[in-house]
Amino acid sequence: MESNLKKVTSNYPSSIVFDCVGVYYPVTFEPPPGDVIGVTNVQLRSELMNVMKGCDESWGVVVERIEEGEGEEKVKGVEDLRGLVGEGLRGEVEEFRECVLNCYDVFFRETEGLEILEDLIVTVAKIIERTDDRKWRIGFIEQTVKYLKGTVLENPESLNARSGIRLLACLARGGGTCLSIVMDGVASELIEMCGGEDVKRGKACAGGLGLIFEGGKGELIISPNPVAPYAESAYTAFLNLTTDSHVEGVISMLSLLCSPPESVISLPQVLEYTNVLISMMEEDEGDDFKRACGFCLGSVLGLKMYSSITSELLPSLIVKSLTSTYILKALCKASKESRAVTGVVGVEVVKRVCEGLREGKEGGVDALLFLVEEGGDNVINLFNETNEENEENSHLNLLEIVKSLCKINPSPEKETLRNQICLSSIPNLIKVFKTVMKPSKLLDEVEYFESVIKEDDPLNRKRLNIALPLFTASLNTLEVGEGEPILNDKLIELVKPLCKISRSLSYSLEVRTSASEGLMRIVKGTSIEAEFLKEVVVEVVLGLGEKGRGGDWVEKLGNDVRLLARIGGSAACKGGEGGVVGDEVVKTLTSLTCEGENLKSRVIGGEGLGEFMRSEGGGPFWRQRAASIALPKILENIEAGMAGEGGGEGGEVKSDHEKCFGSIIAAGHFAQSLPVKVVSKNNSRSTSLNLIQCLMAGLVLAEKRKGMGEVWEDGAWEVVVNSAMVSFQRLTREVGEDIEGVENYYGTLFPTLLHFSLRHSFSTSANILALDCLKNIAENGTFAKIKKNIILVFHRLGLVLNHPRREVRMKAVEIRNIFILLDRKN
Missing domain, CATH: 1.25.10 (Leucine-rich Repeat Variant)
Structure with missing residues (x-):
């Protein structure tokens, strides 16, 4: 197969094709106003590059455009070069390296251009790693590292150096060989400066090392891990920055802990560091630092390689989760990262939170809200699974949740928290309540809800904002059997109060909607007369x-x-x-x-x-x-x-x-x-x-x-x-x-839809709906019936040029082409 491919490509008339299309590069075409076909500069440029990819001569033309261009033209040139590189490395490595480094000198202050340049470098690095091209490895990887080293190490906290580190991280993403070259080039010096007296410089170096470690998280193809020789000294430097409450130390340590293919940090060190994170989250007052610690802790707990560490830390973390939102967030993140952790962490945290609600512990409500917000569907499902346990041993009682939420102080200073519950947490809690509830539990909830709506006072109205949507959700699968006459009667007694609430404009729309939905479920699920x-x-x-x-x-x-x-x-x-x-x-x-x-x-x-x-x-x-x-x-x-229909006297309608x-x-x-x-x-x-x-x-x-x-x-x-x-x-x-x-009814339907599809005075949605109907007819109808109207379709859709909205013009052209193909096939 490979020999056949070489035979085909060797006979490909690259020079002739390039002579034909190269004169059109770069594309300068701009479509005229009201263009019916809808061809754009972007489309033409994309199609031209698809042809130029097969021509060796294209490489030099694009590089020349980059060197001569300025601003947006230079950025577009780098984009084109990135497309060419995907087909393989061509041209002179020195010329390419100079082009990339010149762009780096120009783009280091421009986010868009730098991101495109980074994508190009990653692509080239991966090709070099895959092909083991010695000429390009020495000429591009090693020489680029050598060029950037001086800038990065001279003033690591400068913007120029930060951009250089980003490019080094891009080289590291190529694979094990590329990462090894980058580490040997700058790692020792950066680690040494992390522990220096200049804190600002140390933080910048830690951030740079973190980026490089992060870049090396792809699949490594050499062993041992290139990070391993520097792991011990990097760990010590990052640990010192962490104990001094510097976010950079935490983030960089996370990149180090996650370095594949196997941990370069020993398990005792990981346990030591996680304990440091826990203590810092409890003692430090900086929210940003606590947030970083929680993120790192959650990521480490979620890694399969640290499962033994997870089992050691869980008991103490679960106890602390009620009093520390950041620890709770770390546990939620760990549950998202690993299903195995979810089974242990999730269940225990849910139980602990529900016990805290029942005992009225401070922070229980906040922990619950955070849990349903951050835990994701895994935690929501755990609530439902826990609810299905034996009633006597159940750690979860949905009524306890409602009561706890409704205990919020109604004072004005608590209004923000109450709004947060209603607008943010209720939709997630509804997922918890949409489960099959045992009749005894549902009866308790009905009785509590009845007590809330009996007295129409301001406090109970605020409680309704919380209780009513959850009560309605708990009726989701309502089907009262003959063996529950008390529950049946209690639900029916709520019909008129719910009807009153849903009719009164003094309640919010959300409350009225929940009331009417609750009525619907009671009517369907009970034996109401x-x-x-x-x-x-x-x-x-x-x-x-x-x-x-x-x-x-x-x-x-x-x-x-x-x-x-x-x-x-x-x-x-x-x-x-x-x-x-x-x-x-x-x-x-x-x-x-x-x-x-x-x-x-x-x-x-x-x-x-x-x-x-x-x-x-x-x-x-x-x-x-x-x-x-x-x-x-x-x-x-x-x-x-x-x-x-018609007009009256004097033209009146x-x-x-x-x-x-x-x-x-x-x-x-x-x-x-x-x-x-x-x-x-x-x-x-x-x-x-x-x-x-x-x-x-x-x-x-x-x-x-x-x-x-x-x-x-x-x-x-x-x-x-x-x-x-x-x-x-x-x-x-x-x-x-x-x-x-x-x-x-095609004889009337076609003219009606065509009329509505092209009228300027109609809304865009009306135009598009009419055109979609025509598309459905073309795809589902019988051609013999369609053919009678096809000339009308071509004529009316041909008038699309006059429509002021481009999306309608493009849709009409699409529909017209469908009918043309349909006509030709038949």
Whole structure:
């Protein structure tokens, strides 16, 4: 294979190809304004470099550009050279080294250019290591180290020297040989200066050594470890800096401790250093230093090679974790680094934290919050596993967590901590509570929650911010059996209080949402009687006509409609008598959608029907049952609105058509929830239209009224359009065997989608949704049906040049190309 490759490459006309393409380097092309094809300078440059990689002559041209260029041009040249190097080392090593070092002299103050140069050096070093090219190893690695040594050792704390150390670390990343050359070149002098009287210089040298050790953490291909001869003296220097509370000593020691392929520091030394870290975290007052110590300790504990050290330290660390956030963080980090550590550390820390909560120890709440924030999914899972232990021996009681969190002092100075709990910790704690709870534990939680909501005082309202989301999460898998009548009754008693909370705008949106979600789960998971549920529904329905304070009637109506839809959808999922309750809710929402007193109320009604249809659970037919009630009236309302379209006397716009916009939104939600067969057939004897036709007609009507300058309240127009567009996206994507039901309407669907895809006045999302629908049709439709409209597609998408938004132009060109390929294949 190799001989064949050499034969092929030896016959490759490198010079001829380079003569053809080399004249275009560097690329100076800039696309014209409104470019339809979308070719960019970056694309052309990338394609040109792909060709130039195969030409030996390219190396010298790119190097010349780097030497002559300035600023951004020089940076781009280094980027191009990095691409060429990936194909192998060419050219003269001296010329290349001079080019790199000249760039270093220019870039050492520029972050972007230096990073690109570093990538180039790492790539070259790895190639030299892999190929064992003696000429390049001596000419580039050794000579570069020699050149940088003077700068680095003369003034290690200078910016120039720091940049030089970064380049040495890049060379070290090449492999064992490269690391050995770097260590022999500068390690002894840097270690000696670490222990000198000049603390500033010592810290800079430690940081430099840490970078070099870090660079050598890749796979080493020589033995012994090149770091080993310098490990003992480096350990002593870093230890002294650590005991003097210098962060650089800690970070550099971590790089030393992690040097592969085997530890260069003895286990007794590692134990000595970890004990130093623990004592420093307890005594030192500097947060940055403590943070560095915790990071280092967690990393060391997570290393498999130090498992014996981990087992010795764990008992004392777990005890101290409640009083030291930094030690707790170290344990969390160790759990993330090693699954083996997670099994030991995680369980013990969880138990210790929960015991601290139960005993009311100071810092217990902070430790809990930190644990769920920093521990990750591993620790979250450990909470759930611990919760499944035998109840008598369980170290975790979720109720204890809620009570502890709710004990926070409500004074103003504690407001920040309370906000932190609500905004930051609750989402993580919810993961803990989303587990199967034993009925006895859930009953205790229900009783406590009932005591919180009984008294409507400021303190309990603040407790609700914490307790209600967690209580709702604990109902996630609620399914009360016949053997728990007390729990069943207690949960049902919470229905009306939760309903009151979810309807009151005096509570935050988060609390109202949690209350309504809790209601949904209680309705689904208990044996609640239909008559009682009807009373709740009637109470909410009667409140739909109430006006809110001042101008917040829209918020109140939307809040009540959303609650009503969730209760009704949950009841409908259960079937039986619950289905009757669901039917009444559908009738109420349909009436509001079609007959609301203004546009906004009808839009809210349509969104409410969407919320109803999004309920989860139950069999496959409850949604069709709801559709059989609502769709006839909705379709008739849309047809009536279309018939009422037009202008009145004196050019005034009639308002009859406005009555159908809520129905268009509802139709969109039904189209997203029902099988395609149901969507594509007629659903009402009083109208000849079906859902697909209504949605298309509704889009056209909405666009016309928008164009006539009508003022739509609070983005109602976008709601109408997006609801219909998302429906078409689903209908053209998830058609399966029901494609014929959609294809029958291609004659109207194509012009409608093309119209919406290119209109400048529409939002970008509307344009993109329409284009995605066309893409779905091309991928899923039958070509014989598509062919009738393909000329229209080419013509309309060819007008993309005039669209002001580039992302729409690019998407339209992509869709046009798909249709071109489709046409050619057939």
